[in-house]
Amino acid sequence: MWLIKKLLLLLLLFLIPNLVIGEESYYPKSCKPLPVGTEIVLKKGFTNYEADAIKKGLKDELKYLFESYLDTHFGCYGDNCIGNLNFKGKFRSFSYDLNDDGVDEVFTEFDTPGNCGSAGCPLYLIQKINDKWTIGLEDKIMNMFAYSSTRIVITDEKINDYKVIYLRHRDYGVNEPGECPYSSGKCTYDKKIQTYKCSGY
Numbered sequence: 001m002w003l004i005k006k007l008l009l010l011l012l013l014f015l016i017p018n019l020v021i022g023e024e025s026y027y028p029k030s031c032k033p034l035p036v037g038t039e040i041v042l043k044k045g046f047t048n049y050e051a052d053a054i055k056k057g058l059k060d061e062l063k064y065l066f067e068s069y070l071d072t073h074f075g076c077y078g079d080n081c082i083g084n085l086n087f088k089g090k091f092r093s094f095s096y097d098l099n100d101d102g103v104d105e106v107f108t109e110f111d112t113p114g115n116c117g118s119a120g121c122p123l124y125l126i127q128k129i130n131d132k133w134t135i136g137l138e139d140k141i142m143n144m145f146a147y148s149s150t151r152i153v154i155t156d157e158k159i160n161d162y163k164v165i166y167l168r169h170r171d172y173g174v175n176e177p178g179e180c181p182y183s184s185g186k187c188t189y190d191k192k193i194q195t196y197k198c199s200g201y
Contacts, residue, residue: 031180032201034168037155040107042092042123042148050093053106057126057133062089065112072114087113096154099162099189103128109148119170120148129194136195145187145196162189165196 046054069087076082089112095104105127115121122144126133146152149170157164167185186201 031182032184034151034153034166034184035155035157037153037166038096040094040096040152040154042094042107042109044090044092046091046093046108047095049104050095050106050108053126053128053133054091054093054108054110057106057135058108058110058124061124061135062110062112065115069113092148098127098154098165107145107152116148120150123148123150123152125196127195134194136193146185146198159188160191162196164188165198166201167198 066087070085073087074083074085089110091108091110093106093108095106097103098105105125107123107125109121109123111121123146124135125145126135128134146167147170151168153166153168155164155166165187167187169183169185184201185198187196187198189195190197
């Protein structure tokens with residue numbers, strides 16, 4: 001039985017990047033170029049400031065990932081016991097003040113076991129609201145901004161006092177001549193949920 005559970009989990013981990021990341025379902029393919037702006041380039045590791053944001057703003061996500069890892073890598077299934085834990089995470093980060101309030105928001109990607117797929121690793125946008133690090137008011141688990149294979153440009157254009165962010169998702173190739181190989185998104189700040197929402201453009 002444990003083998004069936006493990007195989008199902010591995011199958012889900014393989015399929016989720018293609019189901020969840022399947023950007024075509026979120027944004028129609030669009031060959032519009034990215035506008036001029038500051039491109040997000042993640043650097044390995046993090047500063048003290050970014051570490052504080054990650055540890056406080058992504059606490060629920062990191063806890064969820066570790067618990068999922070424990071469920072599949074630690075315990076006994078019949079006579080077969082697994083107890084060799086090797087849970088490691090690698091972080092890449094980028095800080096930028098999106099609303100010109102003097103406080104940088106933090107973009108971060110973390111690569112942990114079972115967390116990355118064909119489109120890269122989840123990329124989160126962590127912001128300080130009322131002196132508390134958060135990723136917004138929507139779903140607190142798996143509430144990521146994009147995947148790390150996405151090109152992201154921050155423009156000077158503002159909506160709701162926050163800079164507009166444009167996305168260009170990875171190239172998935174074409175099925176027909178003249179078809180655009182990638183999809184594009186435009187992200188604007190939504191004050192109600194206190195984070196960005198993206199749509200095709």
